[in-house]
Amino acid sequence: MRINKLTIFLTLFLAIFLTVLLGACASTPTQNGNSQPATNVVKVNIKDFTFDPAVVSIQVGTTVQWTNNDSMTHTVTSDAGLFDSGNLSTDDTFSFTFDEPGTFTYSCTIHPSMTGTVEVSQ
Numbered sequence: 341m342r343i344n345k346l347t348i349f350l351t352l353f354l355a356i357f358l359t360v361l362l363g364a365c366a367s368t369p370t371q372n373g374n375s376q377p378a379t380n381v382v383k384v385n386i387k388d389f390t391f392d393p394a395v396v397s398i399q400v401g402t403t404v405q406w407t408n409n410d411s412m413t414h415t416v417t418s419d420a421g422l423f424d425s426g427n428l429s430t431d432d433t434f435s436f437t438f439d440e441p442g443t444f445t446y447s448c449t450i451h452p453s454m455t456g457t458v459e460v461s462q
């Protein structure tokens with residue numbers, strides 16, 4: 341009888357443990373998770389002559405990855421000279437990791453009306 345009760349107890353414990361574990365995995369943020377600074381990558385889509393989203397707010401250490409999903413060539417060029425992707429053809433990507441807080445504006449050198457901003461906080 342003692343063994344049966346122990347077995348039931350262990351089975352229940354295991355079931356509860358697995359439920360909690362699965363719940364924790366399911367609720368883990370997969371993008372822009374401020375609680376996971378080690379793996380933060382924020383994606384910006386380049387499409388129809390716009391950066392989408394045009395403004396991203398991130399924490400220090402976050403990498404921003406731009407992807408050119410447009411049929412035109414574009415660039416991601418910092419107004420302050422901090423970063424410059426050079427020409428990005430369709431499907432090309434460019435990544436930059438922001439290690440300092442501040443507000444960083446950028447534009448496309450080919451189409452100056454295309455502008456974006458990265459706001460970096462501590």
Ligand SMILES: [Cu+2]
Nearest residue numbers: 414448450451
């Ligand atoms: Cu452009």
